[in-house]
Amino acid sequence: xxxxxxxxxxxxxxxxxxxxxxxxxxxxxxxxxxxxxxxxxxxxxxxxxxxxxxxxxxxxxxxxxxxxxxxxxxxxxxxxxxxxxxxxxxxxxxxxxxxxxxxxxxxxxxxxxxxxxxxxxxxxxxxxxxxxxxxxxxxxxxxxxxxxxxxxxxxxxxxxxxxxxxxxx
Amino acid sequence: xxxxxxxxxxxxxxxxxxxxxxxxxxxxxxxxxxxxxxxxxxxxxxxxxxxxxxxxxxxxxxxxxxxxxxxxxxxxxxxxxxxxxxxxxxxxxxxxxxxxxxxxxxxxxxxxxxxxxxxxxxxxxxxxxxxxxxxxxxxxxxxxxxxxxxxxxxxxxxxxxxxxxxxxxxxxxxxxxxxxxxxxxxxxxxxxxxxxxxxxxxxxxxxxxxxxxxxxxxxxxxxxxxxxxxxxxxxxxxxxxxxxxxxxxxxxxxxxxxxxxxxxxxxxxxxxxxxxxxxxxxxxxxxxxxxxxxxxxxxxxxxxxxxxxxxxxxxxxxxxxxxxxxxxxxxxxxxxxxxxxxxxxxxxxxxxxxxxxxxxxxxxxxxxxxxxxxxxxxxxxxxxxxxxxxxxxxxxxxxxxxxxxxxxxxxxxxxxxxxxxxxxxxxxxxxxxxxxxxxxxxxxxxxxxxxxxxxxxxxxxxxxxxx
Numbered sequence: 001x002x003x004x005x006x007x008x009x010x011x012x013x014x015x016x017x018x019x020x021x022x023x024x025x026x027x028x029x030x031x032x033x034x035x036x037x038x039x040x041x042x043x044x045x046x047x048x049x050x051x052x053x054x055x056x057x058x059x060x061x062x063x064x065x066x067x068x069x070x071x072x073x074x075x076x077x078x079x080x081x082x083x084x085x086x087x088x089x090x091x092x093x094x095x096x097x098x099x100x101x102x103x104x105x106x107x108x109x110x111x112x113x114x115x116x117x118x119x120x121x122x123x124x125x126x127x128x129x130x131x132x133x134x135x136x137x138x139x140x141x142x143x144x145x146x147x148x149x150x151x152x153x154x155x156x157x158x159x160x161x162x163x164x165x166x167x168x169x
Numbered sequence: 170x171x172x173x174x175x176x177x178x179x180x181x182x183x184x185x186x187x188x189x190x191x192x193x194x195x196x197x198x199x200x201x202x203x204x205x206x207x208x209x210x211x212x213x214x215x216x217x218x219x220x221x222x223x224x225x226x227x228x229x230x231x232x233x234x235x236x237x238x239x240x241x242x243x244x245x246x247x248x249x250x251x252x253x254x255x256x257x258x259x260x261x262x263x264x265x266x267x268x269x270x271x272x273x274x275x276x277x278x279x280x281x282x283x284x285x286x287x288x289x290x291x292x293x294x295x296x297x298x299x300x301x302x303x304x305x306x307x308x309x310x311x312x313x314x315x316x317x318x319x320x321x322x323x324x325x326x327x328x329x330x331x332x333x334x335x336x337x338x339x340x341x342x343x344x345x346x347x348x349x350x351x352x353x354x355x356x357x358x359x360x361x362x363x364x365x366x367x368x369x370x371x372x373x374x375x376x377x378x379x380x381x382x383x384x385x386x387x388x389x390x391x392x393x394x395x396x397x398x399x400x401x402x403x404x405x406x407x408x409x410x411x412x413x414x415x416x417x418x419x420x421x422x423x424x425x426x427x428x429x430x431x432x433x434x435x436x437x438x439x440x441x442x443x444x445x446x447x448x449x450x451x452x453x454x455x456x457x458x459x460x461x462x463x464x465x466x467x468x469x470x471x472x473x474x475x476x477x478x479x480x481x482x483x484x485x486x487x488x489x490x491x492x493x494x495x496x497x498x499x500x501x502x503x504x505x506x507x508x509x510x511x512x513x514x515x516x517x518x519x520x521x522x523x524x525x526x527x528x529x530x531x532x533x534x535x536x537x538x539x540x541x542x543x544x545x546x547x548x549x550x551x552x553x554x555x556x557x558x559x560x561x562x563x564x565x566x567x568x569x570x571x572x573x574x575x576x577x578x579x580x581x582x583x584x585x586x587x588x589x590x591x592x593x594x595x596x597x598x599x600x601x602x603x604x605x606x607x608x609x610x611x612x613x614x615x616x617x618x619x620x621x622x623x624x625x626x627x628x629x630x631x632x633x634x635x636x
Binding site (some may be wrong): 011012013015016018019020022023045047048051052054055057059060063068069070071072073077078081116117120121135 | 179180182183186187189191192193194195196197198199204208210211214215216218219220222225226227230501
């Protein structure tokens, strides 16, 4: 159920993000509210459901971005793996750690997107590295709001958690 | 093999999820393809969500703007109110300045329209439109500025009146709406002549001495004919309104709506250049020769010139410079007799009855001008003029004036007021050379400013022109 929930939440969050950004700045800045879901999955989900969920989130991002299919799906799965490695190597605890990891993850996805797109598209239409500034801003903003997504994901996890009857019960 | 797959199934799945999208990306990166059904289905879900979120966010924003953000609205409104008041005052000031600018432009345009004409600008500093008295406005220019009585006062849109009394620093302007004001006009369209007389109401004048046969319709523009010797030719005076053509009588009657809103005049131009006669009639100069002793214009307040003489002589006919000219009877009957008839009976009827058709046009000028002003005055001998038609032309002579001096302020009557005859100042408005050609040449009002003391309506009534 977790991948489906991640997929649905990603869909809602991207739509919400598109609606909110219309009022907030009108596109001067951007957000990537679905990335914290991937990071969350990397930290708290299992391999299969995490990878599936990340692929689902990436698929949603691909759809919403309107770019070549598969790019963000790949990058989200890669981010899932990175998050998983980070969670194993580092003690990412609390909202601030989650926010920092999300910010880095967002930057990673942005950078990877630019690099890969440059690799496959003609030079005249390829995105320039000047976009990294926007990516950095997007990363910071996404990191700042990621604790809210963390809370939402925890709630959803709580809804789906099944109570195991203990021996002392 | 299956054991390996089963053992590393998770790793394989993750690798597939990693590699497959990358392969898809590289495969489809160079050519964009349309979305699959799944893509469209997912996006179909996204649409309502975006709308819903937009509705919620928009509603929240409206709630915020409509309620929460209005916490300080009262103070803000008060501040804005004050600012608005200030801005409104500024706008009013700007509007005033703009209006003044436009008026000044109009005045400037008028002044530039005739460079040879000297004008003096003035500002209205007092208004006395008392229906019981004269319709006067006071301007801030006086004799020190070169102003004199009888000088025409205009604005860009038309005639205002004439200078009535001057002090060193101010002048009273008698508005055209005053009952004592009468201006010789033409119907701009048909060139018919008439007089415009005030009624005492600032927005209404009366048309006088417009022959019933004259082509005139409501809405016709009336401009000064220039034949009264006061106003230059071609200035708008008003428009014909309320035309009444009766089946009988010599004249048609009409109301005139002044071209200038006299209640809103603020800046005026006083034409200080003596008006030259632009409408020289044939032999007009010759006609005026006999009375050449009369100056074309006599300076000084209250001492207008005597066009009357020329008018009267012109009325006497081009070939009758002398009072005893042979053609006198016929013409004199209409010109000279008119005052007398008017004195005796109704002017219109009398003249209508006496004026020969052949002379109706040529002699009607004096008839028109003479009759309306022909009112019996004390000591007048009406029969003098009537009984002796030639005396009408003889009125050009001082000697005849005594008989008809008071009987009419018409050309002949005015002529009678020649200095040598009655020692009364002679109207300069008549300034002979032109006056004789105009049937509507105002005998009254502007031309007959005989009295040095301006505010005596009773006297005005008798002279028909000068208050």
